[in-house]
Amino acid sequence: MKLYRFLTGPDDATFCHKVTAAVNKGWHLFGSPTYSFDAETRTMRCGQAVVKDVEGAEYTPDIKLGDY
Template identity: 70%
Template sequence: MRLYRFLTEVDDAKFCHKVTVALNKGWHLYGSPTYAYDKKEKIMRCGQAVVKDVDGEEYKPGETKLGDW
């Protein structure tokens, strides 16, 4: 199965750590990072898509917990 996640966080070290954890669990960057201004909170937010292939497993919507992989 191929898994997809979109990681988001405030534009600070937390975002980099979140992406680094995913990379160390075998996820791969998918596309370029994105940035957006959160008008309500008056802060910048980052986003990065990541994907991971898991052989021998079947994706089950609602049951597959992406963070566990």
């Protein structure tokens, strides 16, 4: 099965660590990162899509993507 996640977070080191942790668990970057201003909190937000192929498993909507 192929899994997809969209990681988001504030524009700081925690976001970079979140993406780095996913890459180290076998996820691959998918597309370009995004960067946007959150007017409510007056902060910059980042986003990055990641994908992962998992052999021998079948997708169901109750899968916890973070477990992979």
